[in-house]
Amino acid sequence: MTNTIESKALRSGLLAIAAAAAVFALAGCNQRESANETAKDVAEARKDANQNVAEEKREAADSAADTQKDRASAEYDVAIAQADGGRYAG
Numbered sequence: 234m235t236n237t238i239e240s241k242a243l244r245s246g247l248l249a250i251a252a253a254a255a256v257f258a259l260a261g262c263n264q265r266e267s268a269n270e271t272a273k274d275v276a277e278a279r280k281d282a283n284q285n286v287a288e289e290k291r292e293a294a295d296s297a298a299d300t301q302k303d304r305a306s307a308e309y310d311v312a313i314a315q316a317d318g319g320r321y322a323g
Contacts (some may be wrong), residue, residue, distance in 0.1 A: 246286035253278030 254275075266274075 245289055246282040249282040249285050250278050253281065
């Protein structure tokens with residue numbers, strides 16, 4: 234499950250980079266940007282994408298932890314129901 238979430242996060246990051254590159258390309262149609270400015274823009278877009286991927290990974294980890302808590306709670310409820318059922322069956 235985590236691999237799927239990480240893949241989704243990676244795709245989101247790549248999409249952010251592609252979107253940033255498209256914005257820079259469209260914004261620069263009428264003017265040339267220096268190589269240093271372009272490198273700075275690309276570095277900034279990569280930084281943003283990496284931050285987005287990190288955030289998605291944190292959310293995925295939180296979701297996985299919540300799922301484990303939900304499963305533990307459900308298992309507890311089943312155990313209590315079984316115990317109650319056993320108490321009345323005997």
